[in-house]
Amino acid sequence: MLAVDLVRRGAARFAGRTAVHVVYPREVEDALVSHPAVGQCAVVGAPDATWAEAVTAFVTLRPGAAASEAALRDHVRARLAGCKVPKKVHFVETIPYSPVGEILRRALRDPLWEGK
Numbered sequence: 001m002l003a004v005d006l007v008r009r010g011a012a013r014f015a016g017r018t019a020v021h022v023v024y025p026r027e028v029e030d031a032l033v034s035h036p037a038v039g040q041c042a043v044v045g046a047p048d049a050t051w052a053e054a055v056t057a058f059v060t061l062r063p064g065a066a067a068s069e070a071a072l073r074d075h076v077r078a079r080l081a082g083c084k085v086p087k088k089v090h091f092v093e094t095i096p097y098s099p100v101g102e103i104l105r106r107a108l109r110d111p112l113w114e115g116k
Contacts, residue, residue: 021083023055025105028086031079032057035072037065040095044109046088047116057086058108060095 025043032041039062045053061067069089077085096104 021081023084027080028055028057028076028084031076031084032059032072032086034079035067035075037061037067038072039063039065042095042103042105042108043086044105044112046109046112048087054087055084056112057089058092058095059089060092 023043023045028043029041032038032043039060041057041059043055043057046056048054057072059067059072069091072089073085096107098104
């Protein structure tokens with residue numbers, strides 16, 4: 001039985017996907033926060049014409065620090081498989097959290113999916 005068969009039957013639940021690869025947001029977030037310029041980050045799936053979903057990161061930088069999207073993508077690429085490297089990095093002022101301290105991924109993801 002292939003993973004595709006499991007999905008068709010509804011027997012599997014995935015954290016996120018790019019084509020046939022499972023991507024766990026936490027794994028990518030851990031790689032991003034190991035960069036000295038990154039303060040906080042969150043990773044979500046965004047719509048992609050080729051891969052259905054593309055890894056997308058939202059990043060806050062530490063005070064006084066600077067980093068480019070390319071530098072962060074290279075940093076992650078050195079630590080993880082290529083399919084787990086964010087296709088897009090959004091620099092934001094804050095990452096939304098719930099009252100119990102969990103990242104509100106839906107607040108980041110929903111605007112990306114509007115109209116898709």
